[in-house]
Amino acid sequence: MTVPMQRKRILVVGLSLIATLATLLTTARLSADKMPDRANVHAPAPNPAAISMKLSSNGSVDSTESTIDSPDAIVQNGFVIDRHSIALFEQIPDNYLTAAREMGVLFSDRSVGQNVNEALDCLTAASWANAPASCRRDYYDADWNWKTFSAADHANGLVPAQILFDPDPVKYNRSNWTFEFKGGSWSQLTQDFIQVLAPAYVDSKDVLSYQFSYLNVDAGDDIADPATGFFADTPNKYDVHDLEAYIAQHPDKVFVFWTSSLARGIGTQVSTDFNNEMRQYAAEHNKILFDMADIIEHTHEGAACYDNRDGVEYCSGGGNCENHPDDGQNLLALCQNYTTEVDGGHLGSVSGAKIRVAKAFWVMMARIAGWDGGGTVPPTATSTATPTVTGTRPADTPTPTMTVTGTPPTETPTPTVTLTPLPTSLATPPRPTATFAAEMYLPGISN
Ligand SMILES: [Ca+2]
Ligand SMILES: [Ca+2]
C-alpha cells in the first residue's frame, strides 16, 4: 500500500465504521433477540478488509464488547500463525478472501518455498480431483507406501484429511502473490532481502518476507548464536537489526517473520534454538510470525516429530533407506508423514505438509487483511512438544481395495542457486545458476 493508499484506506475505514454502526443499530432494532450470523456481520462494509468485528465465541456480535479494529491495528499488534491456525482456513469469510487475494505479496525461500508456492496453486484447481497429482499424494499404510488419491477415493471418503481441500480458482486466486527463489547463508539472504529483493518489490507489493531454509539451521551454523547469530547486533553480518532498519523505512508495508523449514535430518539443536529465538523475538516485538516449523514438525493429529537419528529404519517407496543410529536426542524435525525423502526436507512427493502450509498462508493473509480469526484466538504453539515415539506413523486409512496408481513420480525438480562471493551476486538479478556450497557437505541432503 502506498502512502496515498494508506490515507485513502483510513478514510474508507472511517466511512465503513459509520456504515457498520448504522447497520448494527438497525439490526438491533429489528431483531434485538436474534443473533446475527457471521456472514451478516461482515456484509455491510463497503471495503471488506477495513472492518473487523469482535465476535463472541458463539459467533454473534457481543454488543457490550464490540470493537472495531482496523487492519493496521491487527498488523501492528502482531499475531502468530501456526498449526492451530490451519483449521481456520475453511472459516475465512469471503470478503476477507477477497481482500487477501487483492493484496500483493512477495515471499522468498529456497526450494521448500517452491513447494509452498505450488501448494498455493493446488487451492486454485477447479475441483479437488482436478488438482495436480502433486497435491493429492499421501501415505496409505504403516509401511510408508504412498499413492496419488483419486476422484473415486475422494467420492468414497478415503482421502486423508491432511490432503483434503476445497479448491476454487476464483476464491483462492493467488496471482498477486509472488514467490522468489533465493539461497545463501542467513546473512547473505538478509543482505539480499534488504538490498535487492525487497527494493525490487516494495513499490508493487503490500506484504514482503523471506524465510530461512533448513540449510541455514544445520548443526554448526551460527544463526542461533547469541553473540554472532541473526538476533545479535554485529557490524559484519546482516542481521535482524539491519532488517529492522529497512522495515522502519517502510511503515506502510507489512513484513512477515518466519521460523525455518526443517528436514528429516535437520532437526538440530541449532534449528530448535533458532526457531525458539524467532518465536520469542516475534512475541516481544509484536511481529506477524508465520511459524512454519510448528506446522511441519507436528503431524496432522498434533504429535511432535523428531529427527531421523532414532534407530528406526525408514525406506521410501523408491527404495531409498536410512537407518541412522539413535543419537539419544529428540530434536524437532519435519515429520516423515510430510516427505518421501529419507534425510531431506522437500514437501513431497506426499502432499500433506504443503497443503497445510498453504491453508495457513491464507489464514495469515486474511488476518493481515483485517479478519479477527472468527472471534477465536488459536492457542499459541509451544516448542516444548510432548515427547512421543519418534518416526510417528501417519494415520492409516487402510482399505483392501486401494491400489497404487502409476509409478512414484520423481521429486519436485530442485532449482539450483548461485552464491558467488558478495556483493557481486547480490547485485545481479535473482535466478542464479550454480550450486550453493552448503549442499556439498550435506551428504544425502539436497536443497
Ligand atoms: Ca549487522
Ligand atoms: Ca531413522
Ligand SMILES: [Ca+2]
Ligand atoms: Ca534423534
